Amino acid sequence: MAEAFIPSLTGPRLRDHVAAASESPFFSDKEVVKDADKHLFLALLEGVPTGYDGDIPKSNVFTQRADPTLLCELLQKEVDAGWLETIPLHEAQARWGSRLAVGMHNGALAGFSLDIEAAHKTVRVRDGTLRYLFYRVCPFGAVFSAHWFQRVSAFLIRMLHPFLYVRHSLFVYSDDLLGITEQSVLEITFALVLAFCVCFGYPISWKKLQMGPRILWIGWSFDFGAGGVEVPSDKTSKLLAGLRDILRQDRVDKRELHRVIGLIQWILQLFPLLKPWMNTLYCDLHSPFGTNYSMDPGDFPSIADFLDDTLTFTSLISGTAIPLGSKLLSVRHVDIKRKRDLAQVPLTSKRLWLRVAASSRRRLSPASKQFLLYWKHWAEDPPLLRPLQIPLASPVEAAADAMASSNKFAIGGYVQMPSGNLLWFSQSWVMADLQFTKLDLSDDAQAYIASFETLAQIALLHCAIKSWCDNAGAESVSNKLYTRKYPLCIFAQRLALFSAYSSMSLDVSHIPGEYNKDADMLSRIEDFSELPARFPLNTRLVLDLEQLWFRRSAVSLTPPDFPLRWKIPVNEFF
DNA sequence: CTTCGGATACAACACTCAGG
C-alpha cells in the first residue's frame, strides 16, 4: 500500500494495468504496508508490551540508514571522477540565477495542524504485563506510553511523506501534527492527511484543527506567510500581568518572581542571546532580604532547638516576632552558616539582634527592575518575529580588539564581506565618556579591558549591519555571555540585545595573536596616515559611543537641515 | 569539579473541589 502511494514507483505499473484493460483490481489483497517498523501493527493489534521485561521489539527505523562513512567514500569517488563538484550556494545563485532549484519555492507557505484525541490512550496494553497498574491502555506519563505513541506517530509521518508526495514538511510533537505546504495546495493536502488519519484509525480532535498561514503549535505562534515564529499573545498578556504585580511594589513574593522568571525563560527559547540578562533576576531571587529581630539573651542558648539543620525556624520562639520558615543569617554580625557557628556569637547581658531572612519575599535590585521594565515594553510592543530559516554561516571575515591604558580605551576592528567590501573602525575614548551609562566606573581603564573587548564586538555587529545583514554562527555565543562579573555583564547584555534584535550572532572565538594583528593595530593606531593601504579612509565607520550603547540606528536626513515634524523615536531603556 | 535534588516554566489530559 505504501508502495502504491508513491507515484514514481506505481506509475509504470498503473500504466501497464490500464493498457491491459485488466478486469482484476489494481491493488491485490496481499498488498500491505511496507514499513521498516514491522512489529508495530502486530503489537498494536495484540496490545503493546510495556518494556518491564525488556520485551519491546526494535522499530528498525534507525538501523537501516546508510553507513555515513561509506556514503562519504562513494561521494568522494564521484567528485574525484569529476562528475560532481562542490559549489557554495551564493556562487551557484550567481551562476544560474533564477534557474537554480535549490532554496526556491514558488508561492506563499501555509500550515495546518491537527491534534489526536487522548493520544496515548489509543494504544492498547498487552494483558498481564502490568502488575500493579491496571490500565488497559497506555496512560499519560508512563515511559512506555510516550515510546509507543511516538512510534505510532512516526509511522504516520513515514506513511504521509510518500502519500502527500507534493512538496511539504511534517512535524509531530507527541500528538500534535504540523504540516507546511505551499498555500495553493494547502486544502487538498490537509484533506488528504485527514482522510489518511481516518483510514488508519487515528482519532482526530476535530475542534482543534487549524489551517492557514498562522498556526499555533506546541505553545508557539508560527507565521508561515512571513516565515517566522513568535510568542503567542496569551503568553504575552500573562507575562504582562505577572510583571504588573511584581513591578507594583519594592518587595515581591518569591513565588511570583520565580513564576515570571520561568515564563521569561520559556520565551527566551526564541531569543537565547538575551539570557545573560537573567542573572540579576536570579541574584535577587536567591538573596532574601534580612530583617532584624531582637531577642532576650537568656533565650539565646536554646535557640538551636527552634532551628533545623538548614537554619530555618521550625517553631515559634515566644517573646520574638520571628516568622516560621524564615532563615537565620547572622547574630551580632557573626555570619551563621551552620548550627555550630552559633557558638561563635559573643555572649553578653545585652539584648541581641538576629538578622533573619524572610523566606518568601525578595527585594528587586535596580538592574532587575530595569530588565523587567524592558520586558514590559517588549510585551506591550507588537510581537517580535523570529525567522524560521536556519541561520547561514556566513563567510564574513571579521575581527575586533580593544586597548586600554590609564584612563583611555580604544576599540578597533574590521568586517570583510565576501563581495570584497570592507568596513573598519578605530575609535578611542576616555573613561569620562562612559558617564552616561551610569555604571559608576573608576578611571582605571585597564580594569575593564574584557568589557571593552565586548564593546568592540558590539561595534563589529554594528559594522556588519551597516554593510550587510545576515544570520551567522550558532547560539554557542550565548553561553559565553553568561557572566555576573560587573561591569562585564552589562556589556555582555548590550551585545546580547544588539544580537537578538538584529537576528545576527557572532560565533566568538579567540583568535591567535598573529591573525588578530589588524584588529590589534586598528585599536591602537592614532595617526591614520600610517594605515596600510588595505584600510582606505573612505571605508572607515565612525562610531558614536551612545549610539553603540543604546543600539540606536543612526537616522540621517537628506538634506541635513530638513525640518522633521516629529521626534525621532528613541528607546529610553535600551 | 561533578552530580544530584529541588524549584520554576512549558507541552498534554483527566480528575476534584469550591464558588457564583
Place this chain on the structure above:
DNA sequence: CCTGAGTGTTGTATCCGAAG
C-alpha cells in the same frame, strides 16, 4: 450546573545549592 483553579503523571529547558 457550569467554570475555573488546582492536582497528578511524563518529557524538555533553566537556575542554585548541597553533597560527594
